[in-house]
Amino acid sequence: MKKKILVRTLIILSCALIFTGLAAAQEIPIDEVTKITVEGNDYVSDFEILNAVKTEVGDQTDQNELRSDLQNVFSLGYFSDVNIAFENYQGGLNVIFEVVENPVLKGIEISGNQPIYERDKIIEMLDLNLETVLNVKKMNKNLKKIQEKMQDDGYILARYKDVNVSDEGILKIEISPGYLYSVGVSGNTKTDSKVVLREMPIEAGEVININKIQKGFQNLSRLGYFKNINPKLQRVDGPENSAKLNIDLEEGKTGNLQFGGGYSSNDGWIGFVDVSEKNLFGNGQNIGFKWQFGDTTTYSLNFYEPYLWDSLYSFGFSVYDRETVRTTSTDSSGDLDYLKKSKGGSISLGHPLPNDWRTSLRYRLEDKEEIWDESSDDDKYQEGDLIDGSDKDLQSLTLSFSRDTSNNRFHPTSGSINNLSIEEAGGFLGGDMEFTKYNLDSRRYYHGFKDHAWALRMKLGLSDPRNQSGGLGSEEYDLGGSDSLRGYEQSDFDSNEHDNNNLLLFNVEYRVPFNDSFTGVIFTDAGNVWEDQDKIKLDDLKLGYGLGMRMNTPVGQLRLDYGWDEDSEGMLHFSIGNTF
Missing domain, CATH: 2.40.160.50 (membrane protein fhac: a member of the omp85/tpsb transporter family)
Incomplete structure (x- = not known):
């Protein structure tokens, strides 16, 4: 029994060296694969894990193929760690995939001073099921989609300030939408500044949306008061993730x-x-x-x-x-x-x-x-x-x-x-x-x-x-x-x-x-x-x-x-x- 444990420990170490690219191929025991098993999974089924493994019983152990299997299992998104161990089994080797599952998702918290979308909308876009193991791959993919949607919808400064999962399985997402610090007008020698600002559908303190700024530009253009209208958005050193808008004008004949x-x-x-x-x-x-x-x-x-x-x-x-x-x-x-x-x-x-x-x-x-x-x-x-x-x-x-x-x-x-x-x-x-x-x-x-x-x-x-x-x-x-x-x-x-x-x-x-x-x-x-x-x-x-x-x-x-x-x-x- 002690021998079996010792052999297993040495093989695990050798495998770790292989997957860091520091071990020679001959350090892996070259033998027939007589069994493939999974350990450490309480929620994700053996079938789903083994379905990602290409190595089959009867194959000879192969360094590249095992590396690919390890990556495939990890890419499922359910695990924070994946290792491979070996045991002697019926004249060959039992290949054991040791996995550490992510926490079971118990809840989702969305924070931010003023979320861009309603919480229910973000939950819908995340598409994560509670009381199941958190799939990090799916989460990251959908977070990227949400980020792209925020950009497409005009929230050009919006970003994730923090994303983490607690030991209790609470996913916490903090969104920093990006706020308008101030709106200024320059170059208007005749037109009252309030005439310009009332055509802008965005005010200081609101979440920055480039579509609103463009809409304001169109509103000002339709007035026919100005030869040139040049809105400029610049980041400020004040509050985090904020910018100021300045509308530079050249008066025209009215x-x-x-x-x-x-x-x-x-x-x-x-x-x-x-x-x-x-x-x-x-x-x-x-x-x-x-x-x-x-x-x-x-x-x-x-x-x-x-x-x-x-x-x-x-x-x-x-x-x-x-x-x-x-x-x-x-x-x-x-x-x-x-x-x-x-x-x-x-x-x-x-x-x-x-x-x-x-x-x-x-x-x-x-x-x-x-x-x-x-x-x-x-x-x-x-x-x-x-x-x-x-x-x-x-x-x-x-x-x-x-x-x-x-x-x-x-x-x-x-x-x-x-x-x-x-x-x-x-x-x-x-x-x-x-x-x-x-x-x-x-x-x-x-x-x-x-x-x-x-x-x-x-x-x-x-x-x-x-x-x-x-x-x-x-x-x-x-x-x-x-x-x-x-x-x-x-x-x-x-x-x-x-x-x-x-x-x-x-x-x-x-x-x-x-x-x-x-x-x-x-x-x-x-x-x-x-x-x-x-x-x-x-x-x-x-x-x-x-x-x-x-x-x-x-x-x-x-x-x-x-x-x-x-x-x-x-x-x-x-x-x-x-x-x-």
């Missing part, structure tokens, strides 16, 4: 005096004067006055406060007086021009919603009338006469939901802009017009070849008119012209036979910038208007297509489009600003 003129196929000869300031006194308020004259004459004054009294509510108002020349087809006298007049104003109140959505409620009060601008041959329609039934008072409430994730306010190449609104007129609000309108305007932008861009829009308008005439009157949908269906005039869709109560419009543009001033456009439009909703059909859409040019000028972007209709008849469109 006040504009624009004037110009030209010819629009929709509105004839036009001129305009536009005075605006989008960062009034550096407080982030927007005010503007516009005068447009020609076939369409408009006076308008607008004001917008995005953070009313430093709250999350926005406030805006507008007053306007608009007069437009339109053409209609009468029963007996051919085409006649008439003046479409409207004057009034609106006030609105808005508030942000989750996931970048925003809602607003607008009250509109407007006085409308239509007057003949020329006389008919039979004296039935006389210049200056009010068109019967056109003098109406409109009072409405509009509930809107909007979301803007485009990457650039003026030249977007990615993201989307969505607007959904419901307008209720008449009823308890009073006024002469009663209807409900549902409007959806959805725009999507994609990168094209190199710096090119795709721009897509779908516009849907549905209504429920409750006037005696069964139509919307002056509130009916317009279609045709430079801002909707190019290749057609707006009057192409005016009809005495039906009211334009419903609209469906699709626009597709492929935009090719030549330089900072000029952009070429290839476009296709499709749309139509209907009186009844059940008559809306895709195969009833009118098609327009063509080419265009955009020119950036000190007075804004000028648009020149040439479109063809379904009959291949061409039409030139001139306007100001992006189509969508």
Whole structure:
């Protein structure tokens, strides 16, 4: 018996030397393997351990193969130590894998001043079972996945401060998420720092998330106040695992005096004067006055406060007086021009919603009338006469939901802009017009070849008119012209036979910038208007297509489009600003 123990002890020592690479191969007893056993395992089955061993009964002992078996057993993850011993057995050797099991997992504790994820979420990602031997391999693999997820989710400073297992089987994980020590603003000579900081969805003391910082950068870019925005994140020597954010700015021009003129196929000869300031006194308020004259004459004054009294509510108002020349087809006298007049104003109140959505409620009060601008041959329609039934008072409430994730306010190449609104007129609000309108305007932008861009829009308008005439009157949908269906005039869709109560419009543009001033456009439009909703059909859409040019000028972007209709008849469109 003593001999057996002595032999076993010498073989264990020799094996230890082998696996440190310091023993010669001849020190291992070269003999047939007659048995393979496991010792030291109370929870992990012999079957699971031996399944990782490639050496089989009947093999000759082999140094490399035994080293591989030892590594395979250890790689199972259940053991803190693994050794190999040998015993003489039935004329050969019993190869014994001696293992020391990890503690049985009794509990998991997650600590950190402010864990990035809820405890239950981390436990789920760890995927470790209680009352079983801790599998360190699986634990390390899943801890790495959690670390990668934290990085992917924007927590760029997050790391494990400590991971250990107590003798009682309690796994303790301490996460250091990384905190924002401070936020500073520099370079702003006009804009108040609070205007900048309120656009950042992260404050000092919060866990650093690079996605929030990037979102703030996009918010600041959309304001259009600055030429350059350079956010810098630097580690600090203060609290452990923290950094400070400094937003370095270069102010841009925010006040504009624009004037110009030209010819629009929709509105004839036009001129305009536009005075605006989008960062009034550096407080982030927007005010503007516009005068447009020609076939369409408009006076308008607008004001917008995005953070009313430093709250999350926005406030805006507008007053306007608009007069437009339109053409209609009468029963007996051919085409006649008439003046479409409207004057009034609106006030609105808005508030942000989750996931970048925003809602607003607008009250509109407007006085409308239509007057003949020329006389008919039979004296039935006389210049200056009010068109019967056109003098109406409109009072409405509009509930809107909007979301803007485009990457650039003026030249977007990615993201989307969505607007959904419901307008209720008449009823308890009073006024002469009663209807409900549902409007959806959805725009999507994609990168094209190199710096090119795709721009897509779908516009849907549905209504429920409750006037005696069964139509919307002056509130009916317009279609045709430079801002909707190019290749057609707006009057192409005016009809005495039906009211334009419903609209469906699709626009597709492929935009090719030549330089900072000029952009070429290839476009296709499709749309139509209907009186009844059940008559809306895709195969009833009118098609327009063509080419265009955009020119950036000190007075804004000028648009020149040439479109063809379904009959291949061409039409030139001139306007100001992006189509969508």
